[in-house]
Amino acid sequence: MPGPLPALSELSPDEEADFFALLSAKESLTTKDGKPYFRVAFRDAHREVSFPVWGDSTWALECRDTWGKGEFYKLRARYRETSYGPQLEIRKIRLANEADRSDGFDPAMCVAHSRWDPRAMYDSLVALVQDSLEDKDLADLVLGILEQNHEVLLNLPAAKHNHHARLGGYLEHVLSVTKTCVYLATKYAGLYPNLEPPLDKDLVIAGGVLHDIGKVREMKSTPVGAEYTPSGTLIGHILQGRDILREVATRYSVAEEKLLRLEHIIVSHQRLPEWGSPKPPMIPEALMVHHADDLDAKLEMMVNILTEDTTKGPLTSSRNALGTRIYRGEANASHD
Amino acid sequence: MPGPLPALSELSPDEEADFFALLSAKESLTTKDGKPYFRVAFRDAHREVSFPVWGDSTWALECRDTWGKGEFYKLRARYRETSYGPQLEIRKIRLANEADRSDGFDPAMCVAHSRWDPRAMYDSLVALVQDSLEDKDLADLVLGILEQNHEVLLNLPAAKHNHHARLGGYLEHVLSVTKTCVYLATKYAGLYPNLEPPLDKDLVIAGGVLHDIGKVREMKSTPVGAEYTPSGTLIGHILQGRDILREVATRYSVAEEKLLRLEHIIVSHQRLPEWGSPKPPMIPEALMVHHADDLDAKLEMMVNILTEDTTKGPLTSSRNALGTRIYRGEANASHD
């Protein structure tokens, strides 16, 4: 009994195979001398192959009339690396279906995903809450929110673009932020033992877990990537995250003032009004969550730029999400 | 049987009378040669009298030990206008009490209030909603919110400072904004008859009524003026207004998308992030509510400046809520 099919990204040049792929782009174009053609792209999580389907080719009509962007296909094709870039010589193509799952088909295989298993990350997050929160009512509330959004969280990217924009990226980001929160809360509670009111470690950690929870309403995963929902665009994840907290909180007995502080952490976590926070941090706990989040997001952007920028030399271009050149150094400066 | 007592603001110079007044200020000071004294202020809605209580005066001890800022008193005193400003020569003084209501005592008599009767304004607002909203579910929702906050709204100022900062000021502002909304919605629905989606007059009007509803949670009326609540400071009336809408909406059957639009109107009604709106207006209805509100608030500020600025000449000072000089003209330029 055969195992799963090979992945598109595993094919060697000139190898012909059956595989599953997502039609991630389909654009109608015209050559300069007036002939219509299509440019299509098929991809799995790690390779995207974009090539033209000329008007006189075998697949011209079928492409025009039936292929749909965002659909998954089973293809038999030869993978070619030509001087015009990679290409697929398609022999057979049909929509993937439920039965294909026995051959290893899974829509998630065609999109970028986190290096870590979402379920493991989710479990780590739950364990962190259980182990580190001393206020058990608060812990129950936080866990209740996680549980309620369990399935969505497993697949959510952290953002549409910019940072952690891959399946599971949300958990990756939140887990990292929460760990930093544990460190910072423990450290500063030690440094300021006499602060009045005392630094509330629980709030910093709960804030780390929940700061972005509104993204489950702001974004919607689709096969071709995350989209903003109408309510996400008109209201925004900061307000929506606070909604979730308030809705679920009615089922738990967290003290009113503690809840207000936690709402404030969510509301202020982006610090500046022009970044979306209507209020700046007004409690030490909110300041810590802001910095833990901001560093994690910006660092991920910088890492992405270092990974993806294709210009030569010791510095990247400045056309990127951070708007500044990043320094690779001489050792990483590939030259022509 | 005697009628109500005269008001402090009605006393003529040298007139002695019994009257009720609020102790609106009490400050502990020291003369240059080291003697302690108090500066106190009594006021009703239209006159405030501020004067020193010297350490060797009749009332020195009682002032120090028992008089409380924010308390209401019944006084017997002579009202004097001296070259050092107005003064009260106090003969008798005691806390006002419930029994004094038969003599006309009413805490509301001691604070600034709107020129219009709050109840009449409230009724006008209700009538406007009943008469102009075509979607009866939406009308019920709006009326439900008004009704739930009825008592608070009657006394709420529109802001702590800046505009409509007087009892009933909230209703004054909201009624004026809503009327402008009716005008604008009717006008532009006529000018753009084919717009898709059609301009929703109901939403503009409901938005006018509800845009500032969060102020019932953001502010708390006190005898000496409005104060921001902790939640008002940490969260803000824009988010709190949307909360009220969402909470009450669960009891009415307004279409989900219409509700989202109405939430967005509240969220975006201050237009700019640095003014508190996390999202800018993204529907025509929100734009109208913003302009109706912004003009009403700024105009009231300008009117206050023209009324209150005490500098001479054809232009006011620029030290005011708008940060700019206002032009009175020559006819209103009182000169030394």
Add this chain to the structure above:
Amino acid sequence: MPGPLPALSELSPDEEADFFALLSAKESLTTKDGKPYFRVAFRDAHREVSFPVWGDSTWALECRDTWGKGEFYKLRARYRETSYGPQLEIRKIRLANEADRSDGFDPAMCVAHSRWDPRAMYDSLVALVQDSLEDKDLADLVLGILEQNHEVLLNLPAAKHNHHARLGGYLEHVLSVTKTCVYLATKYAGLYPNLEPPLDKDLVIAGGVLHDIGKVREMKSTPVGAEYTPSGTLIGHILQGRDILREVATRYSVAEEKLLRLEHIIVSHQRLPEWGSPKPPMIPEALMVHHADDLDAKLEMMVNILTEDTTKGPLTSSRNALGTRIYRGEANASHD
């Protein structure tokens, strides 16, 4: 005797007809294999047809040597809708001339124009001034300015891009703003009866009529759209509008201070220095004109975006004059 010719925008696919059209674009291009060709566009007010004239086509030489962008032509052509977009198969073509007016030729037929008749709007504006201004000297001044610019105003767009960018758009915008001014001035004069100096309704209305009058010097209508004049670019319509007022005012006996206020309304009507106003509104009347204008312009932009944005889904793109996505709602979200 024949009536006017059909319009380009009225032709059905494959219909051949004589019609008048504007050559709105003519661009010299080269195919990848080095052959020169032209891309031309013909349009009337409601349809633009853009297509290539290949180097080996019948019209190649004539196109290169004689056709001029911005000229009007009489064409005999077949209108085709091909898979490469709409095209014209030209049989005959010559410059339109005066004699063609008897066949219905009118340059104005080839550009976008207001939904309302400019002459009727102009008359409405005049009537508004006559009916609502109490100061007859001021009314005469305002009417004098309108009359002096009568012909230009009938054809002026309100802006080169952004809002009301069509023939008659200026009058459309100004008439709408002035009507709002009448409403606001009447309303607030009633709300603030004791203001000193009293709210001057006449000034608000006159300000509505004249706020953009400088555009008659800032912009110049051309067959292919409005252009900024050198003086419009170097000086700007705000200053030029005040010039017009001051020049014409020498012929009328408006009180000096009233004139100063009216000048100030023009100068401050865009409120912020970065929007072009060197001074912010310093009188209540200026504030009202600013808001009436600002709402009308932004609302028109939003309407245009809703009408013209071609992206799919419940939200438009954010690449538009307002820089924000606009919400259409689900009902208007055309999907692939």
Add this chain to the structure above:
Amino acid sequence: MPGPLPALSELSPDEEADFFALLSAKESLTTKDGKPYFRVAFRDAHREVSFPVWGDSTWALECRDTWGKGEFYKLRARYRETSYGPQLEIRKIRLANEADRSDGFDPAMCVAHSRWDPRAMYDSLVALVQDSLEDKDLADLVLGILEQNHEVLLNLPAAKHNHHARLGGYLEHVLSVTKTCVYLATKYAGLYPNLEPPLDKDLVIAGGVLHDIGKVREMKSTPVGAEYTPSGTLIGHILQGRDILREVATRYSVAEEKLLRLEHIIVSHQRLPEWGSPKPPMIPEALMVHHADDLDAKLEMMVNILTEDTTKGPLTSSRNALGTRIYRGEANASHD
């Protein structure tokens, strides 16, 4: 026959003399124990003496009832330097009058004035225009404007505060700016000999002379300093300067385009909208006038700070018109 009286600023401690002085301040105050008194200040151009007039002093009643701020007086008084600062022991005091001019009274003697003679500066400016402008029509226009404002210019400060705020300060600033303009225009015309259009030296120089001409309408000299006029506040000197140019230009035959360029230089000379210029420099000549003006004004502010800042040490305070500390160096750091 006696010469002029000595000046207040020339008196030695304990010297008693007759002299003229301006009553530059008169404030009504109350001591902590409730006694009213006045604080008055008398000054000439170089010394101001501020002291109290106690309620029980000889001059108490006369001070309260007849002395007027902004009036000039002839005093007989002893000048004292006490540990409470300088004082005047007044023996006699009366209003100065026309007849006093024979004793050397001149209102201008009591205010700060330029180190240079205004008439000489005016003549230098005229000579500069006559000598350096090649276009005689333009020269006539510029001279016509100077002549028309001759008397006002002699006394005008360059600004109410900030820079050159002394009589004749306007001419001081304008003469300096114009000289820099001559240098820059000559230099850059030499460096860019082939520029199209050629650098117009005349325009740079005329722009230097006229850039601030609107200040004759924006400000009004008074004995106690310059005041902004209503039109200056509502419209501003940039627009008013252009008005003067346009009004006078109707009497001269300067080419229309040259006039437009000169208007633009005035309009853009402060470069940024938030500094008052609705348009940025769009011709090289405007850029030069801006820099010549900006440096001259900022340098004068820095010189004033170095002269007037009374803090100790090698750096001044940062509370000044430039908002930054200025470095004096160790040699000028007076220490306690």
Add this chain to the structure above:
Amino acid sequence: MPGPLPALSELSPDEEADFFALLSAKESLTTKDGKPYFRVAFRDAHREVSFPVWGDSTWALECRDTWGKGEFYKLRARYRETSYGPQLEIRKIRLANEADRSDGFDPAMCVAHSRWDPRAMYDSLVALVQDSLEDKDLADLVLGILEQNHEVLLNLPAAKHNHHARLGGYLEHVLSVTKTCVYLATKYAGLYPNLEPPLDKDLVIAGGVLHDIGKVREMKSTPVGAEYTPSGTLIGHILQGRDILREVATRYSVAEEKLLRLEHIIVSHQRLPEWGSPKPPMIPEALMVHHADDLDAKLEMMVNILTEDTTKGPLTSSRNALGTRIYRGEANASHD
């Protein structure tokens, strides 16, 4: 043999004792009725007593003629807590001198200092560098810089105002930042194991140690607090810190590119040009140092506000270094 003298801050009301104190303020004032007097303040690290020295008191002349702000004194005085605040009834007073050290005099006793011993903090910092830096050349360079500035660092505050403005505050801040750097560097090196170039933990830690090193040149400790030096004001600690690094680096063999990265970390550590960094972080290591520093400084400010703000109620005033109200909560809201 007696031990050290008691401290001013240890005296009980009405206790008379010998003690050392700093004259931290001496101001010449005048009573309303014209009598000159001085207001002086004596303090040690934890108590400041400010009181008037009247012109007719025992110490009037000596105070005027010999007492100097910033000098240390040995006093014999009774400490009184009067209704006008705390006072000192001075019996004897003379300058403190070297011999007084045997009685426990130490200038450092009179200023605020860190809760931790500077020497212990310095040693911890050194140990951190020795333990965690893998590149021994880099470690030597960092240690060399610390050693060279050893004595200065022990006494340096972290800032003149705002955060850690106490002796030893520099080390407190730097030690805390460096510890966070160790955490972040270790964490993210683990999260991004394949980054090219690899995350350089050493640089993050060295950056934490050195980011503010320029403060040894920017500020100068004085008995009454830190002052900015001229070079600190004209050049700034960011550039001066890089100078120190470059100067000392000539004695060590750190690779050129590593040195450039470390310079960049110092240059960019405040991230924004308006905060003083001419370049934004362009390497991941710089981003981490920025966040570790920024959080530590802002958190300290927030803690100071919570500790020092004297207003009542659950929220502090917004007049503080962060410009926003801080929430204490109800439990810490002391009411009248």
Add this chain to the structure above:
Amino acid sequence: MPGPLPALSELSPDEEADFFALLSAKESLTTKDGKPYFRVAFRDAHREVSFPVWGDSTWALECRDTWGKGEFYKLRARYRETSYGPQLEIRKIRLANEADRSDGFDPAMCVAHSRWDPRAMYDSLVALVQDSLEDKDLADLVLGILEQNHEVLLNLPAAKHNHHARLGGYLEHVLSVTKTCVYLATKYAGLYPNLEPPLDKDLVIAGGVLHDIGKVREMKSTPVGAEYTPSGTLIGHILQGRDILREVATRYSVAEEKLLRLEHIIVSHQRLPEWGSPKPPMIPEALMVHHADDLDAKLEMMVNILTEDTTKGPLTSSRNALGTRIYRGEANASHD
């Protein structure tokens, strides 16, 4: 014996010649029907010829495999001006070599260069320093810096883009700025003779010479234009210029405070943090250098825009380095 070869920019249409040229661009492209080709550009200082090398042409293989962007070639070719733009019909081509210098080859001949001889400008700058600096130690220091960077300065452009971006452009800009500095320093020293500290003319002039000296480290000249170095990007020329000054100053005996002022001039010469200056000008000398530099740079940009903008009409486009339209006037408005 033959003279030097003709330059590419001197060839007439259809002329065939031997000449030297830089391969300034080589791009790999594909025709719409999938055929690969290259687009190459050859240029000397005044003419660039860009044309395709088709896959079936004589030079296709050699172009693909050996031609390198940034290399200099000796070509024999016919220069053609076709309807597809200028072309080269290449007969022979080989790399230029050292021996070609005898035929006049010089890499500098192929890039844009200043209208003035760099050596003459350098000598002028040296002479200016020698003639105008009174402090001979300072003069020696400045000359020492120039000498040390002599060779680099001769070829340096003033900026990568924006202004003086041509070989020798650095010297052109610096010489012009220094001359203005001499004028301004002399003028204002005369206008403020009593300033304390006195205006230091030497510093203004030395500041003019050295303000941009850091560009020798920030930029690196390459045959195809200037590139930013890693240290230039990570640190910036403002800090690097101060480094050069400090390094060289150790060899000269300039007074410490004077050196600090000169460092400050370099550090502050761009005035605003967002333009790269961490400190604003805090001495009059720095203000003058800033204005001399800023005007020279912006004027050069404006001249470039006037020279290079290819749009028609009296105004240029606003897509340029200054972000604003520049006015040419009617005489320079070339129309279609």
